[in-house]
Amino acid sequence: MLSLHIDGLIKSFPGLDGPVLRIDSLAFSPGDRVAVTGGSGSGKSTFINVVTGLERVTTGKVVWNGRDIARLSETSRDRWRAEHVGLVMQDFHLFPGLSAVENVLLPARLARVADAAMVTRAHELLKTVGLSRPDQKIETMSRGEMQRVAIARALLRKPGVIVADEPTASLDVEAGETVGRLLLDMAAETKSTLIVVSHDQRLTDRLDRRLTLRAGRIVADSMREGVAA
Numbered sequence: 001m002l003s004l005h006i007d008g009l010i011k012s013f014p015g016l017d018g019p020v021l022r023i024d025s026l027a028f029s030p031g032d033r034v035a036v037t038g039g040s041g042s043g044k045s046t047f048i049n050v051v052t053g054l055e056r057v058t059t060g061k062v063v064w065n066g067r068d069i070a071r072l073s074e075t076s077r078d079r080w081r082a083e084h085v086g087l088v089m090q091d092f093h094l095f096p097g098l099s100a101v102e103n104v105l106l107p108a109r110l111a112r113v114a115d116a117a118m119v120t121r122a123h124e125l126l127k128t129v130g131l132s133r134p135d136q137k138i139e140t141m142s143r144g145e146m147q148r149v150a151i152a153r154a155l156l157r158k159p160g161v162i163v164a165d166e167p168t169a170s171l172d173v174e175a176g177e178t179v180g181r182l183l184l185d186m187a188a189e190t191k192s193t194l195i196v197v198s199h200d201q202r203l204t205d206r207l208d209r210r211l212t213l214r215a216g217r218i219v220a221d222s223m224r225e226g227v228a229a
């Protein structure tokens with residue numbers, strides 16, 4: 001579980017009139033489950049990119065458990081992210097030619113931390129997400145199955161925070177329901193802080209807190225009553 005404190009964050013791109021993201025102050029407690037919503041171009045992906053260190057902020061602090069990742073070099077941010085963040089992206093970022101279990105293990109192998117226990121965990125995670133053929137090649141899987149592989153991969157190293165960008169967007173209702181539930185159940189199991197960008201109301205209604213972005217600003221930040229587990 002990780003806490004997040006953002007302070008004086010500005011993200012600008014050259015050639016634009018103003019910042020695409022501006023957050024004066026924001027805090028997530030360890031284990032928070034937060035939905036991030038907002039219209040197209042409101043800054044949701046930029047928010048994810050800066051809180052995970054994929055992008056460097058222009059100014060400001062992004063402090064995870066006391067560590068300001070905005071001050072780290074790109075290499076150190078990459079290392080920090082690999083250790084602490086489970087990323088589930090809309091387009092999966094899986095590798096064709098590799099099997100389901102090879103995809104789950106790939107980041108850990110690249111980080112040289114894939115020991116026997118992790119191989120066992122990869123197989124267990126695939127079972128948990130409902131996939132019984134660990135050796136099936138990615139390119140032969142349905143989109144719902146691919147998203148489950150991506151979730152298993154994100155959870156392999158028991159990340160302190162899971163960040164999912166539109167995890168149900170390209171799935172039909174039933175697969176989206178399954179993937180949403182898995183994400184919540186598994187975040188609870190690893191006690192991870194959970195940040196989900198989504199337009200899927202069935203999914204966002206299950207989260208405790210909802211941030212709404214407009215033109216790069218947080219325009220609403222609400223706790224939800226009677227959240228379904």
Ligand SMILES: Nc1ncnc2c1ncn2[C@@H]1O[C@H](COP(=O)(O)OP(=O)(O)OP(=O)(O)O)[C@@H](O)[C@H]1O
Nearest residue numbers: 013014016020038039040041042043044045046047
């Ligand atoms: N690398 C970049 N260079 C210039 N402008 C950028 C860059 N990345 C994002 N932007 C701009 O920043 C704004 C926010 O983009 P962002 O992708 O964060 O929005 P979003 O809320 O995720 O949108 P969508 O829901 O359409 O994916 C947009 O106006 C976009 O054009």
